[in-house]
Amino acid sequence: DSGVTQTPxxxxxxxxxxxxxxxxxxxxxxxxxxxxxxxxxxxxxxIQYYNGEERAKGNILERFSAQQFPDLHSELNLSSLELGDSxxxxxxxxxxGLSGNTIYFGEGSWLTVV
Amino acid sequence: xxxxxxxxxxxxxxxDSSVINCTYTDSSSTYLYWYKQxxxxxxxxxxxxxxxxxxxxxxxxxxxxxxxxxxxxxxxADTQTGDSAIYFCAExxxxxxxxxxxxxxxxxxxxx
Numbered sequence: 001d002s003g004v005t006q007t008p009x010x011x012x013x014x015x016x017x018x019x020x021x022x023x024x025x026x027x028x029x030x031x032x033x034x035x036x037x038x039x040x041x042x043x044x045x046x047i048q049y050y051n052g053e054e055r056a057k058g059n060i061l062e063r064f065s066a067q068q069f070p071d072l073h074s075e076l077n078l079s080s081l082e083l084g085d086s087x088x089x090x091x092x093x094x095x096x097g098l099s100g101n102t103i104y105f106g107e108g109s110w111l112t113v114v
Numbered sequence: 115x116x117x118x119x120x121x122x123x124x125x126x127x128x129x130d131s132s133v134i135n136c137t138y139t140d141s142s143s144t145y146l147y148w149y150k151q152x153x154x155x156x157x158x159x160x161x162x163x164x165x166x167x168x169x170x171x172x173x174x175x176x177x178x179x180x181x182x183x184x185x186x187x188x189x190x191a192d193t194q195t196g197d198s199a200i201y202f203c204a205e206x207x208x209x210x211x212x213x214x215x216x217x218x219x220x221x222x223x224x225x226x
Contacts, residue, residue, distance in 0.1 A: 002156070033213070043202065043216035056211045090157065094212060101145055101164075103212060105157035 003027065004106035006091050012112045018079040021109045025072055025093030031055070032074040033094075033103070034066055038087040049074055050096045081113045118205055120217035127225050132190040134220045136203035139184060145206040146179065147214065148188045152199045160188070160201075190222075198224045 003026035013019055025032050034046040036059075045058035049068035060066075063081075068074040078085060092105045117139045126132045138146065147162040163170045163177045163186075170177045176189040186203055200221050204214040 002158070031212070035214075042218050043204075043214075045213045045215070048211060048213060056207075056213050058213060092157075092214075101162060101212075102159060103147065103206075103214065104159055105149070107156035 002104040002106060004091055004093050004104050006089075006106035006109050008109055009107065010110045010112075012114060013081060015081055015083060015113055017081050017113075018077065019081065019111065021076040021078070021089050021091075021111075023074045023076070023091030023093075023106060025074070025091075026104055029093035029095055029104075030072065031094045031096030032068055032072070033092040034060075034074070034076050035090040035092065035105075036087045037090060037108070038084075041087075043090075046076070078111070083113050086111055086113045118203060118215050118217035120201075120203060120220045122218065123221050123223070125223045125225060126193050128193060128195060130193055132188075132193045132197070132222055132224075134188045134190075134201050134203075134222065136186040136188075136217055137184055138186065138203075138205045138215075140205060140207075140215075141181075141184065142208045144208050145212065146177075146186050147204045147206065148175075148177065149202045149204065149216075150199045151202065151219070157202065193222075193224050195224045195226060198222055 005024040030051045046060040048056040066076045088108045094103045148160040149157040174191045200219040202219045204216045207213040
């Protein structure tokens with residue numbers, strides 16, 4: 001158990017809909033990352049938050065957004081869903097800062113868009 | 115730019131050593147990671163190495179880093195059937211952000 005908790009584990013939704021994926025980082029970790037794993041793109045970095053502030057953006061679509069709350073949990077919002085958004089979405093956390101070397105991943109949220 | 119490459123498949127016999135190789139291109143990387151993914155499961159952090167180190171050993175795992183050639187390897191001693199999984203190497207962006215760029219993963223199959 002990595003200590004990173006993601007919900008829901010599985011989600012099936014229709015095209016055009018909006019979903020929210022939730023992540024609780026490991027206790028004490030300030031930094032949260034979101035990654036997407038798909039068959040054609042592999043593992044891609046989406047976005048990172050550190051202590052409530054956006055720190056870095058990767059290949060995140062404009063239809064996607066994220067935030068990190070004062071209790072440090074994070075949510076990834078996916079809207080106007082398309083079939084190609086079907087993927088495994090991972091959250092990861094680290095202590096952040098220069099000492100945040102260990103990066104632990106959650107079990108992921110499987111999203112299927114039909 | 116950042117690009118991490120791995121071979122796609124590796125088969126070994128149970129009890130043998132496995133060596134999974136990875137090359138990266140960003141010379142400013144500071145940390146390099148190895149993760150394991152079993153079917154239907156998340157990414158398990160196996161180990162990581164700082165780019166000023168040549169080697170790191172952790173029980174059955176040995177990581178070797180050749181910074182000049184930008185080559186990273188993961189050796190698993192006494193490979194067991196439970197080691198069958200996909201292994202990803204990843205390089206972290208410089209500085210404190212630690213965004214990871216992953217390779218495509220190496221499917222390790224351990225034959226009895």
